[in-house]
Amino acid sequence: MVGAALESSQVWNDLNESDRQKRLGRPSMVEIRGVSKSFHKTVKDRTTEIKALADVSLAIRENEFVSIIGPSGCGKTTLLKMIDGLIPCDSGKIVIDGKQITGPGPDRAVVFQSFALLPWRTVLANVQFSLELRQTSKEERTKTARDYLKRVGLADFENHYPHELSGGMQQRAGLARALAVNPSILLMDEPFGAVDAQTRQLLQEELLELWQRERKTVIFITHSMDEAVYLSDRVVVMTPRPGRVAEILDVPLARPRLSEEVRRDATFVDLTNYIWRSLKQAMENHH
Amino acid sequence: MNSRIGTHILSLLSLAALWEIAGRAMNSTLIPPLSQIGAAWWKLWMSGKLLANLSMSLTTLAIGFSLAVLFGIVVGLLMGRFRAVEHFLDLYVNALMSAPTTAFVPVLILWFGLGVESRIAVVFLFAVFVIIINTMTGVKQVDTVLIEMARSFGAREREVFFKIILPAALPAIMAGLRLGIGRAVKGMVTAEMLLTLTGIGAMIMQYGSSFATDSLFAVILTILLIALLTMRAVQWLDRRLTGWKAEIAIE
Numbered sequence: 001m002v003g004a005a006l007e008s009s010q011v012w013n014d015l016n017e018s019d020r021q022k023r024l025g026r027p028s029m030v031e032i033r034g035v036s037k038s039f040h041k042t043v044k045d046r047t048t049e050i051k052a053l054a055d056v057s058l059a060i061r062e063n064e065f066v067s068i069i070g071p072s073g074c075g076k077t078t079l080l081k082m083i084d085g086l087i088p089c090d091s092g093k094i095v096i097d098g099k100q101i102t103g104p105g106p107d108r109a110v111v112f113q114s115f116a117l118l119p120w121r122t123v124l125a126n127v128q129f130s131l132e133l134r135q136t137s138k139e140e141r142t143k144t145a146r147d148y149l150k151r152v153g154l155a156d157f158e159n160h161y162p163h164e165l166s167g168g169m170q171q172r173a174g175l176a177r178a179l180a181v182n183p184s185i186l187l188m189d190e191p192f193g194a195v196d197a198q199t200r201q202l203l204q205e206e207l208l209e210l211w212q213r214e215r216k217t218v219i220f221i222t223h224s225m226d227e228a229v230y231l232s233d234r235v236v237v238m239t240p241r242p243g244r245v246a247e248i249l250d251v252p253l254a255r256p257r258l259s260e261e262v263r264r265d266a267t268f269v270d271l272t273n274y275i276w277r278s279l280k281q282a283m284e285n286h287h
Numbered sequence: 288m289n290s291r292i293g294t295h296i297l298s299l300l301s302l303a304a305l306w307e308i309a310g311r312a313m314n315s316t317l318i319p320p321l322s323q324i325g326a327a328w329w330k331l332w333m334s335g336k337l338l339a340n341l342s343m344s345l346t347t348l349a350i351g352f353s354l355a356v357l358f359g360i361v362v363g364l365l366m367g368r369f370r371a372v373e374h375f376l377d378l379y380v381n382a383l384m385s386a387p388t389t390a391f392v393p394v395l396i397l398w399f400g401l402g403v404e405s406r407i408a409v410v411f412l413f414a415v416f417v418i419i420i421n422t423m424t425g426v427k428q429v430d431t432v433l434i435e436m437a438r439s440f441g442a443r444e445r446e447v448f449f450k451i452i453l454p455a456a457l458p459a460i461m462a463g464l465r466l467g468i469g470r471a472v473k474g475m476v477t478a479e480m481l482l483t484l485t486g487i488g489a490m491i492m493q494y495g496s497s498f499a500t501d502s503l504f505a506v507i508l509t510i511l512l513i514a515l516l517t518m519r520a521v522q523w524l525d526r527r528l529t530g531w532k533a534e535i536a537i538e
Contacts, residue, residue, distance in 0.1 A: 084439050116432045118451070118454070120454050129437075133441045
């Protein structure tokens with residue numbers, strides 16, 4: 001089963017646009033077409049060009065959960081920021097629902113690795129922040145924010161300040177802030193990278209539950225192999241800098257996925273091991 | 288907090304007792320006993336002389352410091368936000384920050400004359416640079432992730448400024464105001480002693496030169512009290528505005 005999945009994904013990169021569309025069955029919601037990005041770094045008057053991403057192409061379906069995994073510095077966060085529209089592409093383009101993106105938009109929301117909560121605002125006010133920028137009325141904002149705080153299990157903590165909460169709770173607030181604007185695409189940048197292992201597993205389960213209810217397209221950056229496999233429909237493996245798509249793997253595990261069962265499943269174990277070998281190979285080729 | 292206030296009171300009482308004893312033991316006009324200073328203070332107060340001079344001095348302080356706060360925060364925000372503005376001005380700000388402001392007093396006399404304008408200018412110059420530098424540093428130290436977050440949720444430049452940069456820089460701005468008020472009080476007394484003799488600065492010069500040491504110390508203690516109270520007022524404001532920061536620091 002895994003073998004078949006791997007085979008099909010290796011072929012995937014060689015297909016042209018229309019063939020990909022056919023194979024997906026549904027129209028792609030996010031299409032990343034031949035995107036490259038370089039940065040200029042100046043150290044002591046000497047400017048060096050760092051190639052972050054090289055010709056990355058990827059198509060993501062509506063309501064799909066896709067993880068992007070790769071070694072540190074492979075440009076996965078850069079790619080996420082480009083999908084969000086925070087930084088422009090050097091070449092290539094990113095198309096969402098048929099429209100090329102030029103900046104951040106209400107169809108996307110980011111969950112940040114470092115939570116990015118405003119320390120001077122309470123949890124409730126932090127969740128309202130995303131709504132304030134979209135000109136909804138005050139009552140409506142409070143109502144929506146409370147609703148999402150309830151969904152992430154923070155209803156009793158709305159008047160707490162971020163520093164009074166644990167990392168896991170802070171990220172729940174970050175998730176509520178992103179969900180509150182009701183985006184169709186959720187961009188998650190190693191969201192559980194800064195919390196302890198037990199909390200991490202708990203948050204993964206909660207995220208899947210939420211995702212199953214809300215049905216959103218999720219693009220999830222991670223460096224954890226089992227996190228990628230447990231959560232995703234497909235896992236995109238990237239090479240070290242400059243980041244390219246090494247392979248795209250289907251995760252043929254049935255949903256809903258119960259954490260304990262899935263992690264013992266032979267497919268889960270095989271796939272995780274396969275990704276590990278794939279990453280290792282990509283890094284060895286690099287050196 | 289309570290034990291701190293207790294220790295403060297103990298410290299003041301010890302100093303007062305020591306001063307009283309030393310004053311009586313030496314029996315010299317150079318160190319009058321505290322009770323004598325207290326009596327002199329009361330006399331100055333009842334005659335209305337202290338209050339008249341004090342209100343003149345404090346008016347100068349209030350106007351000069353307010354202008355410094357307004358100007359300092361605006362310039363500091365611009366310097367922190369725009370690299371070009373920073374590079375255009377940082378030479379002068381850094382030079383004037385560490386230069387002895389007293390040296391400019393003769394120039395100010397030439398420009399503004401010997402009136403209240405010059406004294407306000409001295410207070411302003413004493414306080415403004417530390418406010419500029421603190422504000423600028425505060426703006427530059429804002430966590431870029433927060434700015435990125437705001438942009439990601441669709442914030443425009445104005446919203447990034449008012450919802451992220453200004454509140455994030457507020458603790459540093461308030462620290463600048465705390466340092467600034469101390470310098471402003473110094474500027475106030477300096478101006479009154481070096482320019483035209485007015486306000487409590489004039490009282491110091493007058494009592495100092497006539498060996499009226501009890502009245503002299505009464506005025507000096509009054510200045511110390513002003514310094515302490517104005518500092519407390521800024522600290523109070525700071526806690527009101529940036530209480531969240533204090534709580535983080537305690538943890």
